[in-house]
Amino acid sequence: MTSAIPAKTTTASSGEPGPRLDAANQKTNGKTRKAPKQYSDRARAERRLGWILAGPAFIIMLLVTLYPILQAIYESLFRFRLTAPSEREFIGLGNYAVILSDPVWWSDLWTTVLITIVTVAVELVLGFALALVMHKALKSVRGLLRTAILVPYGIITVVSAFAWFYAFDISSGYVNSWFSWLPGIDEDLNWFAQGPTALFVIMASEIWKTTPFISLLLLAGLAQVPDELSEAAKVDGATWWEQMRKVIIPNMKAAIMVAVLFRALDAFRIFDNVFIMTNGAYGTEVLSLLAYRQSISRLEIGLGSAVSVLLFLCVLLICFVAIKLFKVDLAGSQGGK
Numbered sequence: 125m126t127s128a129i130p131a132k133t134t135t136a137s138s139g140e141p142g143p144r145l146d147a148a149n150q151k152t153n154g155k156t157r158k159a160p161k162q163y164s165d166r167a168r169a170e171r172r173l174g175w176i177l178a179g180p181a182f183i184i185m186l187l188v189t190l191y192p193i194l195q196a197i198y199e200s201l202f203r204f205r206l207t208a209p210s211e212r213e214f215i216g217l218g219n220y221a222v223i224l225s226d227p228v229w230w231s232d233l234w235t236t237v238l239i240t241i242v243t244v245a246v247e248l249v250l251g252f253a254l255a256l257v258m259h260k261a262l263k264s265v266r267g268l269l270r271t272a273i274l275v276p277y278g279i280i281t282v283v284s285a286f287a288w289f290y291a292f293d294i295s296s297g298y299v300n301s302w303f304s305w306l307p308g309i310d311e312d313l314n315w316f317a318q319g320p321t322a323l324f325v326i327m328a329s330e331i332w333k334t335t336p337f338i339s340l341l342l343l344a345g346l347a348q349v350p351d352e353l354s355e356a357a358k359v360d361g362a363t364w365w366e367q368m369r370k371v372i373i374p375n376m377k378a379a380i381m382v383a384v385l386f387r388a389l390d391a392f393r394i395f396d397n398v399f400i401m402t403n404g405a406y407g408t409e410v411l412s413l414l415a416y417r418q419s420i421s422r423l424e425i426g427l428g429s430a431v432s433v434l435l436f437l438c439v440l441l442i443c444f445v446a447i448k449l450f451k452v453d454l455a456g457s458q459g460g461k
Contacts, residue, residue: 193436195429196432196436197429197433199425199426199429200219200220200426200429200430200432201214201215201216201217201219201426202214202215202219202425202426203215203219203426204424204425204426205423205424205425205426206423206424206425207423215426219426219427219429219430220430220434222427222430223427223430223431229414229431229434231407232409232410232413232414233411233438235323235408235410236394236410236411238323239323239327239391239394240391240392240394242327243327243331243334243387243391244384244387244388244391246331246335247331247334247335247338247387248338248380248383248384248387250331250335250338251335251336251337251338251339251341252338252339254273254339255339255343255345256346257269257273258270258273258343259343259346259347273336274336274340275336276332276335276336277334277335277336277337277340279333281396281397282396284329285329285397285400286400288325288328288329288332288397289316289325289400289401292316292325293315293316294313294314294316297315299315300312300313316401316402316405316406317406318406319406319408322401322402322406322408323407325401326394326398326402329397329401330391334387334391337383337386337387338383338387341379341382341383341386342376342379342380342383344379345376345379345383346372346376346379348375348376348379349372349375349376350375353371353372353375354367354371354372357370357371380450381446381447381450384446385442385443385446385447388442388446389439389442389443392411392438392439392442393411393412393435393439394412395412395413395416398410398412398413399413399416404417411431411434412435415428415435416428418431419431
């Protein structure tokens, strides 16, 4: 009598994995092999449309920016002074060795990093508060409130820097006379004659100017958080801080990353405020001003190009750290995957 044993059972009992077990646990050399990510027709269509819309702008931007970058890299390999073009000499990485061994580079790098960290941190807190105010404001005053908050960002950076300079200047400013009642402030205080106070004014002007930009990005993130999640958290008895920490902030992580990344890149390249207020005196020089001095003031094209390339590498490092730190997959939120 022949025993009727199902084929799948026979395969499993013979020591070979069945099709269901093989699909659930595919392993190669002890490592689990993930199945390839599948995209739906809608997702593929959206990706194709995205490339069609953004592709031309991306290509133009690449062509516009790629040539200056490659030119700067090329010029940084030469000892080249604009007033003596015939003395151009190839020195390889010699300019980079000179810069990285100079204490001025490290001092300016520290000043730039300090300004970036302080301004972005303060702007993130203030911008989030302003975003909450704009998001919860009554419809009757919402438009006026948003316009008033965004006014500083609409002012040209040079105009804003001059306004802050004349406000704090010892001869033309009004800050000393208005706030002389505060400890440490008197009518004879020269804000731009010492490093700490000069950096305070520079960072304050930067925060005032660009906080509305962060608030606008965070407002867009708040608008994407479903109200149902907050209502469910309230029903569960969550406090306001618990709603922020466990519901709202995690769901606007992508908006926070974009805001922090954009502002960090902008703050790291700060130039106007420092140039107008102190011109880099008293330990306030930043990397952008250092590149300007080498290329424009001293006409050292080789050294200036090397400083610019190092500044560009620092910007790339900031992008890499921000993306790894937040671990946000901006493409993962698309539907249809």
